[in-house]
Amino acid sequence: MTAAKVSGRRIAVTGAAGSLARDIIPRLVSAGYTVSCVDRVAPEEGFGQEWTLTEVAETEVLVESFRGCDAVIHLAGIPLEDDWERLLAANIDGTYSVLEAARQAGVPKAVLASSIHATGFTAVPAHGELVPDTTPVRPNTLYGVSKAALEALGSYYADRHGMDVLCLRIASRFDRPRDVRMLSTWLSPDDAARLCIAALADPGHGFRILWGVSANTRSYLSPDGGAAIGYFPQDNAEKYAPELTEPDTPEAASETEWDRSYIGGVFCSPNPPRHLAPQTSR
Numbered sequence: 001m002t003a004a005k006v007s008g009r010r011i012a013v014t015g016a017a018g019s020l021a022r023d024i025i026p027r028l029v030s031a032g033y034t035v036s037c038v039d040r041v042a043p044e045e046g047f048g049q050e051w052t053l054t055e056v057a058e059t060e061v062l063v064e065s066f067r068g069c070d071a072v073i074h075l076a077g078i079p080l081e082d083d084w085e086r087l088l089a090a091n092i093d094g095t096y097s098v099l100e101a102a103r104q105a106g107v108p109k110a111v112l113a114s115s116i117h118a119t120g121f122t123a124v125p126a127h128g129e130l131v132p133d134t135t136p137v138r139p140n141t142l143y144g145v146s147k148a149a150l151e152a153l154g155s156y157y158a159d160r161h162g163m164d165v166l167c168l169r170i171a172s173r174f175d176r177p178r179d180v181r182m183l184s185t186w187l188s189p190d191d192a193a194r195l196c197i198a199a200l201a202d203p204g205h206g207f208r209i210l211w212g213v214s215a216n217t218r219s220y221l222s223p224d225g226g227a228a229i230g231y232f233p234q235d236n237a238e239k240y241a242p243e244l245t246e247p248d249t250p251e252a253a254s255e256t257e258w259d260r261s262y263i264g265g266v267f268c269s270p271n272p273p274r275h276l277a278p279q280t281s282r
């Protein structure tokens with residue numbers, strides 16, 4: 001991936017040990033950013049960036065690691081369905097702590113990892129129609145509720161405290177699409193980095209919500225919010241279509257019915273995929 005070089009831009013990334021962060025941090029560094037990393041787990045040996053080992057609930061610690069930053073990219077959190085108490089602590093209290101620390105440290109911009117599951121019970125639109133970036137929240141899980149709360153906190157810090165806040169409704173960020181639904185919802189690692197770099201560079205102000213999705217032929221998520229900030233995805237899940245066949249077991253066929261009905265797919269079923277352990281990533 002190539003990107004225009006920036007100079008002297010320092011940013012903080014929470015959840016820096018996670019899978020999405022591992023996709024984007026090297027690409028941010030290549031683009032010229034200095035990255036202050038935050039996570040509750042230590043970096044892999046040899047990782048070259050500044051690292052703060054902390055829970056995101058530790059607001060005072062975050063203030064110190066955010067000082068002098070032009071923006072915070074907030075990725076820390078539980079990325080799947082879980083118990084309410086754990087989601088409340090990591091995703092809702094955690095997001096409050098990150099935004100409050102950014103405010104206290106004088107950081108003018110926050111880029112927040114929201115999710116398609118904040119509005120997962122939105123119906124898959126008719127062929128050729130698109131779901132707008134700002135479609136109202138319709139969470140399909142408690143995880144989705146936690147992301148709706150993240151968006152609400154972002155809106156509050158934008159309106160009340162004048163921060164620029166971009167909420168990225170990330171769809172399916174994987175190395176490659178894993179099932180037929182992801183031919184519509186896939187976000188490639190390179191496009192995830194393009195999205196974050198566009199969000200960092202965007203000179204706009206205030207609160208924005210936009211889809212995090214690649215340029216998939218079958219996408220039903222509007223590209224308008226991304227285009228408005230200069231995000232032009234370059235990857236397309238369609239090249240993987242020949243490898244992805246319709247299911248041949250009753251269980252998988254049932255999952256496919258959820259995929260056809262709601263944009264949150266199987267996360268809308270009575271048994272959505274769950275987070276397995278406090279520090280497990282997908």
Ligand SMILES: NC(=O)c1ccc[n+]([C@@H]2O[C@H](COP(=O)([O-])OP(=O)(O)OC[C@H]3O[C@@H](n4cnc5c(N)ncnc54)[C@H](O)[C@@H]3O)[C@@H](O)[C@H]2O)c1
Nearest residue numbers: 015017018019020040055056076077079113115170173281
């Ligand atoms: N990967 C996707 O397809 C996808 C889709 C939608 C949204 N998201 C969101 O993007 C973000 C990153 O997702 P991911 O797939 O990289 O998840 P991940 O589990 O791989 O990474 C999350 C990171 O956050 C850290 N973390 C969790 N709780 C913390 C806490 N209380 N304090 C400090 N650090 C904490 C973990 O240690 C981990 O390194 C999450 O907020 C997730 O909800 C991801």
